Amino acid sequence: MKKERLLVGFILFVMVLPSFVWGAVELKFCNYFPIPARQSKICEEFIKDLEARSKGELKIRYFPAGTLLTAPKMYDGVVEGIADIGFSNIGYTFGRFRMTETLDLPLGFPNAWVANHVANDFIREFKPKEWDKVHILSMHTSPVNVVLSATKPVYKMEDLKGMTLRGLGFIAEVVTALGATPRPIPTPEAYEAMQKKVIDGLMIPMETMRAFRYAEVAKYVTECWPIGQVYTFYLIMNKEAWNKLSPELKKILSEYPFEEKLATMWNEVDIDGKQYGKEKGLQFIELPSEEITKWKKAVEPVLDKYVKSMVAAGYSEKETRELINYARMRIEYWTKKQKELGVKSSTGPSEVRIK
Numbered sequence: 001m002k003k004e005r006l007l008v009g010f011i012l013f014v015m016v017l018p019s020f021v022w023g024a025v026e027l028k029f030c031n032y033f034p035i036p037a038r039q040s041k042i043c044e045e046f047i048k049d050l051e052a053r054s055k056g057e058l059k060i061r062y063f064p065a066g067t068l069l070t071a072p073k074m075y076d077g078v079v080e081g082i083a084d085i086g087f088s089n090i091g092y093t094f095g096r097f098r099m100t101e102t103l104d105l106p107l108g109f110p111n112a113w114v115a116n117h118v119a120n121d122f123i124r125e126f127k128p129k130e131w132d133k134v135h136i137l138s139m140h141t142s143p144v145n146v147v148l149s150a151t152k153p154v155y156k157m158e159d160l161k162g163m164t165l166r167g168l169g170f171i172a173e174v175v176t177a178l179g180a181t182p183r184p185i186p187t188p189e190a191y192e193a194m195q196k197k198v199i200d201g202l203m204i205p206m207e208t209m210r211a212f213r214y215a216e217v218a219k220y221v222t223e224c225w226p227i228g229q230v231y232t233f234y235l236i237m238n239k240e241a242w243n244k245l246s247p248e249l250k251k252i253l254s255e256y257p258f259e260e261k262l263a264t265m266w267n268e269v270d271i272d273g274k275q276y277g278k279e280k281g282l283q284f285i286e287l288p289s290e291e292i293t294k295w296k297k298a299v300e301p302v303l304d305k306y307v308k309s310m311v312a313a314g315y316s317e318k319e320t321r322e323l324i325n326y327a328r329m330r331i332e333y334w335t336k337k338q339k340e341l342g343v344k345s346s347t348g349p350s351e352v353r354i355k
Contacts, residue, residue: 025249026059027084027241032071032188033064037211038269040064042261043087053252060085071186075236079133084241089142089233091168092186098313099128100232102323103141104170105306106299107331108228110348112143112205112270114334115230116263121330126323135242138258142205142231143270144347145171147222148214149201150194154222155285157294166190166202173302174229175203178295187212194218205231206346207266207273215273215280222285225347226292227299228331235262270346271354 029047033039047060063069069077074088075096090097091104103122109115119139123131147154147165154160160180167175172182180200185193187208193199195217202214209215235258242250278284287295303324310320335349344354 024057024059025245026061028061028063028068028082029085029087030063030067030069030074030077030083031087032066032069032074033087033211034188035064038207038265038272039087039211042265045261046256046258050252050256053256054249057246058249058252066188075134075234078236078238081238081240084238085137085236087233087235089231091171091231094169097128097130098310098315099126099130099323100139101170101306102320102327103232104229105303105324105327106170106174106227106229106296107324107327108226109141109144109230109331110225110228110335111338111345111352112141112230112266113263113338113343113345114331114348115141115144116259116266117334117337118327118330119232120259122323122327125326131236133239134236135239137235137237137253137256138262140233140235140259140262140266142233143207143266143273143345144205144225145174145203145229145231146206146224147201147220148204148206148209148218149220149222150218151197151200153220153283153285156287156291157298163200164198166193166199166204168231170302170306171203171229171231173305174227174299177299177302179298190214191217203229205270205273206277207269209273209280209282210276211269211273215277215282218277218282220283220285221274221277222287223347224287224292224295226287227295229299267343267345271344274346274354 029043031040031043047062051058051060069083071088072092074086075093077083078086090100103119119141123139157178160178163180164183165175165180166185167182168184175182183199190202191212307317307320311317339351345352346354
């Protein structure tokens with residue numbers, strides 16, 4: 001019995017804590033995206049780069065496609081040490097990251113490149129205590145959402161009435177504000193749900209047309225990017241695992257350009273997703289200016305509801321409005337910067353859009 005207890009204890013130690021193998025620190029990195037997806041491939045790139053930079057001091061085991069932790073369980077799994085590094089989005093734990101959820105509001109993000117930089121600025125500026133249990137390696141965001149439909153085209157807001165669209169968190173709030181019904185289906189399950197007409201479509205970025213093969217079951221894309229809403233993602237590390245790292249390994253991780261690489265990746269995959277949708281024959285619909293005005297006005301109550309919910313949770317209205325105003329200020333800054341740098345995107349002002 002004593003030998004059995006020792007064996008069980010050793011197995012748990014190996015599973016839960018970063019281990020030292022022949023002098024190397026071993027970490028477990030989890031992601032829920034499918035293995036072929038660019039979001040999964042960039043994690044492999046991170047691992048390869050970090051191991052090389054550490055010159056053998058760091059070994060990272062990779063668990064993609066939800067094989068160790070699914071998207072909804074990612075944050076708790078990292079906190080508990082089931083994984084040391086996790087990649088997921090805050091919509092799966094709606095209500096837990098109240099301040100950060102500001103970034104999921106329809107604030108007018110033009111594209112992923114801008115939104116990724118704004119998200120990191122936001123966290124650096126406000127340092128929300130809601131992340132105190134983990135070490136943040138980088139925040140990042142999806143590209144802006146569009147209406148991806150399998151049942152009918154959406155030319156105007158009224159077309160959304162009676163439709164059911166997949167959406168989480170404040171994305172679900174926007175779906176409701178626009179007149180449709182939200183359904184919180186995990187991204188990997190949405191393909192089958194759309195195929196079987198359980199849902200009519202999704203409020204989601206165009207990149208998913210390739211990453212999750214939605215272009216195979218969708219028929220129409222309504223480009224509603226002017227309302228500018230994204231899904232906010234995180235790349236986090238177990239705090240105990242972080243604290244155990246040597247100063248040299250901490251320096252390698254701290255100086256690694258996660259933010260820029262993630263901003264570039266999300267931007268590129270959305271361009272690719274749009275192109276893939278066109279290749280598959282999907283119909284792309286652009287909203288006329290008068291319709292854009294209607295959509296923007298319709299989602300304004302979502303911001304007001306967020307402010308009220310924050311006040312009810314103990315935050316001041318002034319503090320909450322500052323979160324929103326800061327994000328919008330940085331959107332303006334990074335949109336200008338994008339134009340100056342000549343970075344092209346699938347969505348956004350005409351100066352930056354891929355033709």
